Amino acid sequence: xxxxxxxxxxxxxxxxxxxxxxxxxxxxxxxxxxxxxxxxxxxxxxxxxxxxxxxxxxxxxxxxxxxxxxxxxxxxxxxxxxxxxxxxxxxxxxxxxxxxxxxxxxxxxxxxxxxxxxxxxxxxxxxxxxxxxxxxxxxxxxxxxxxxxxxxxxxxxxxxxxxxxxxxxxxxxxxxxxxxxxxxxxxxxxxxxxxxxxxxxxxxxxxxxxxxxxxxxxxxxxxxxxxxxxxxxxxxxxxxxxxxxxxxxxxxxxxxxxxxxxxxxxxxxxxxxxxxxxxxxxxxxxxxxxxxxxxxxxxxxxxxxxxxxxxxxxxxxxxxxxxxxxxxxxxxxxxxxxxxxxxxxxxxxxxxxxxxxxxxxxxxxxxxxxxxxxxxxxxxxxxxxxxxxxxxxxxxxxxxxxxxxxxxxxxxxxxxxxxxxxxxxxxxxxxxxxxxxxxxxxxxxxxxxxxxxxxxxxxxxxxxxxxxxxxxxxxxxxxxxxxxxxxxxxxxxxxxxxxxxxxxxxxxxxxxxxxxxxxxxxxxxxxxxxxxxxxxxxxxxxxxxxxxxxxxx
Numbered sequence: 001x002x003x004x005x006x007x008x009x010x011x012x013x014x015x016x017x018x019x020x021x022x023x024x025x026x027x028x029x030x031x032x033x034x035x036x037x038x039x040x041x042x043x044x045x046x047x048x049x050x051x052x053x054x055x056x057x058x059x060x061x062x063x064x065x066x067x068x069x070x071x072x073x074x075x076x077x078x079x080x081x082x083x084x085x086x087x088x089x090x091x092x093x094x095x096x097x098x099x100x101x102x103x104x105x106x107x108x109x110x111x112x113x114x115x116x117x118x119x120x121x122x123x124x125x126x127x128x129x130x131x132x133x134x135x136x137x138x139x140x141x142x143x144x145x146x147x148x149x150x151x152x153x154x155x156x157x158x159x160x161x162x163x164x165x166x167x168x169x170x171x172x173x174x175x176x177x178x179x180x181x182x183x184x185x186x187x188x189x190x191x192x193x194x195x196x197x198x199x200x201x202x203x204x205x206x207x208x209x210x211x212x213x214x215x216x217x218x219x220x221x222x223x224x225x226x227x228x229x230x231x232x233x234x235x236x237x238x239x240x241x242x243x244x245x246x247x248x249x250x251x252x253x254x255x256x257x258x259x260x261x262x263x264x265x266x267x268x269x270x271x272x273x274x275x276x277x278x279x280x281x282x283x284x285x286x287x288x289x290x291x292x293x294x295x296x297x298x299x300x301x302x303x304x305x306x307x308x309x310x311x312x313x314x315x316x317x318x319x320x321x322x323x324x325x326x327x328x329x330x331x332x333x334x335x336x337x338x339x340x341x342x343x344x345x346x347x348x349x350x351x352x353x354x355x356x357x358x359x360x361x362x363x364x365x366x367x368x369x370x371x372x373x374x375x376x377x378x379x380x381x382x383x384x385x386x387x388x389x390x391x392x393x394x395x396x397x398x399x400x401x402x403x404x405x406x407x408x409x410x411x412x413x414x415x416x417x418x419x420x421x422x423x424x425x426x427x428x429x430x431x432x433x434x435x436x437x438x439x440x441x442x443x444x445x446x447x448x449x450x451x452x453x454x455x456x457x458x459x460x461x462x463x464x465x466x467x468x469x470x471x472x473x474x475x476x477x478x479x480x481x482x483x484x485x486x487x488x489x490x491x492x493x494x495x496x497x498x499x500x501x502x503x504x505x506x507x508x509x510x511x512x513x514x515x516x517x518x519x520x521x522x523x524x525x526x527x528x529x530x531x532x533x534x535x536x537x538x539x540x541x542x543x544x545x546x547x548x549x550x551x552x553x
Contacts, residue, residue: 055137056308059186059327060277060376063135064104064122070140072128073104080111081205090123090381099386099416100129100149110203112214121203122378124385126280132157132391135280151460154391161395170399172290172392175305177312177323185315185326186372187275193318193368198242199332203377208348212357214239215347218378219274219332220286221247222322223258229297230322231258234286234387237274238344243366246344247272247336248358250489251498254293259362263338270336271320272364277329277378280389281308288393301325307392318368330371334364350383350418353492386415397444405436412459419448419488422459430513433506438480441504445486451505456526468507477515478506 052069053062067073074093079085086107093102105123109116125131130140133153138160141152165172182188192198204214216237224230231254238246249256262270275282281304284290290307291298301323305312314323319333344361346354380387398411410424421444425436433452441450453459453468473479480503487500494500510516528535540547 055135056281056310057135057279058313059279060125060329060378063280064106064125064376066134067104067125067128067131070130070134072130073106075106075108077108078110078116079107082111082114084209086110086121086123086205087207087381091384093124094384098149099384100127100151100154102127102385104128107203110205112203112205117201117203118374119203120376121205122277122376123381125378126283126387126389127385129153131280132389135389136160149460151458154460157389157391158395158398161392162399165396165399170403171292172303172396173306174299174302175309175311176299177301177305177314179323180313180315180326182315185313187324187326187328187331188315188370189373191318191368191370197366197369199239199245199366199369200242202330202375203379204239205379207379207381210354211347212238212345216245216274216276216332217380217382219276220278220282220325220328221249221255222273222275222317222324223255223270224322225258225261227297228258228293229299231255231293232275232286232300236347236382237364238347240363243334245332245334245364245366246342247362247364248344248347249362252489259336259338268338270338271322272334272336273317273320273322273324274332275324275328275330276332277376278325279304279308279312279327281305282312282325284388284392287388288390290392290396318370329375329377330369332366333368334366336362336364338362348381348383349490349492350387353383355490390415401440405439407432407436409455410459413446414460414462416462419446419491421447421450422465423450423452424455424457424459425452425508426455427508430511431506433508434478434480434504437504437506441480441482441502442485446488448487448491448500448502449505450503451507454508456523465507469505472509473505473507474510474515478510480504 053065055066057063057066064073076089079089081087086105090105093105096102102124104125104127106119107121107123108119110119110121111117129150130153133140133156136157138156141150141156143150143152199216204216206214207217216239218234219237220232221235221237222230222232233253233255235253235255236248238248240246249259259270278286282301284307285300285304290303291300301312301314313326315326316322317324317331317333324331341360342363343357343359344363345357349355394411394413401411402408407425407428408423409426412422414420414422421440423436423440425433427433437450437452440447451465451469453465453472457464457468459465482502484499485502487494487498487502489498491500509520512518
């Protein structure tokens with residue numbers, strides 16, 4: 001990807017129409033979302049300035065600046081969230097550009113409960129796949145201006161991280177954090193305690209009309225266990241008043257386990273800190289299982305430092321012993337009464353469906369907050385956008401799977417279809433495909449539908465995966481169904497929470513020894529590429545612009 005391609009970010013006013021011509025008319029595709037208003041001469045390319053922050057990013061603001069410099073940010077001055085404009089706007093961006101190809105949205109001011117609340121509120125901060133490369137100082141792969149979901153950048157970042165894991169004995173490296181004083185911590189610029197705390201004045205929103213209310217849904221929630229140490233994870237928090245939030249941790253999550261353990265030990269209160277809008281490395285660790293807690297205590301902040309290649313600066317919480325990111329935008333601290341649980345939900349879940357109302361869930365009494373003078377708040381439209389950058393979360397299990405099953409070529413747990421996992425293999429013997437599909441279904445609780453295909457197919461392409469099911473799969477002889485296994489607790493189709501049936505599918509070309517045809521014909525596309533190896537490149541040179549902009553008059 002050339003560094004000359006990305007113009008300044010677009011600022012959309014309340015009445016600025018955003019047309020298809022705006023998006024692709026300059027020939028820059030999604031990068032055009034970062035352009036200023038179009039003029040007769042078209043947008044002016046520029047070289048990304050050397051002052052643009054580069055990886056590793058010390059804080060969320062530097063990371064967002066890098067996204068903006070690469071044309072991946074759209075700024076919107078005002079939205080009426082009482083009319084769910086921010087929600088609808090995100091859905092329209094996803095409709096047009098896919099979950100992995102849409103820009104980051106920055107809402108400068110939002111109408112919430114009849115009042116205009118100052119932002120910014122940032123949505124889809126990790127969504128565009130170019131960000132997978134930018135977070136690690138890699139040049140994104142330019143797949144053309146109309147590429148809806150540029151998976152080549154994701155693959156490049158994942159390959160890099162797989163190399164990091166391989167060089168570190170199958171795990172991510174750790175760099176110990178460095179504690180700084182409160183005066184050196186940007187998250188301590190403003191401090192409020194007791195009755196001075198009012199979380200309702202910040203731009204936390206109700207994402208969907210079906211939700212129980214406003215939510216803080218991108219917080220890193222810090223809990224502690226005397227043996228296994230500190231954990232932080234991303235759990236939704238229902239904003240129920242100035243100083244009360246629901247704390248939704250699910251069974252099986254470490255936060256839930258640690259709170260329940262404290263209750264079983266006879267403790268009455270758990271002291272918790274929540275960090276908002278951290279750097280991208282902390283955010284990756286918060287949203288992914290990147291450590292193995294069965295090996296004993298781990299320092300997840302040190303793992304974030306290892307991903308960044310530099311230590312994370314931390315500061316002690318105001319009211320407890322948790323060390324929290326010094327460069328976060330906001331820190332919320334409080335007490336969780338372990339013997340008093342309250343109703344929570346419903347809320348739109350990650351599977352894209354409305355989650356259940358819960359009679360009893362943990363909650364937190366907020367005792368202190370600190371924040372930057374104008375905190376930048378992340379929001380996640382859960383189930384409609386992805387959460388953290390995913391290359392780090394995928395590289396680790398892919399490396400382990402390849403070590404265990406050398407026939408595996410590629411693996412993709414499809415974030416566009418929760419519970420569906422695609423795997424490609426280098427097939428060397430009959431029945432190998434179904435054996436591998438069964439192995440993954442049995443070991444990965446998240447994998448409800450496992451489809452194994454040949455190595456000539458791209459596991460990130462839903463089109464190719466559906467085509468393999470239609471043309472290479474014979475359901476009667478290459479399928480195994482499990483009646484009941486551990487599964488995703490948020491699966492809306494599950495009758496019993498956390499239990500699911502599963503299906504393992506071998507969609508590789510079936511050999512005669514497996515009951516397949518005596519001769520499996522080649523793909524037409526493969527015949528074109530082998531029989532006329534220069535044809536596609538010649539067409540790209542002669543008619544590339546026409547192909548890209550065929551509807552732009």
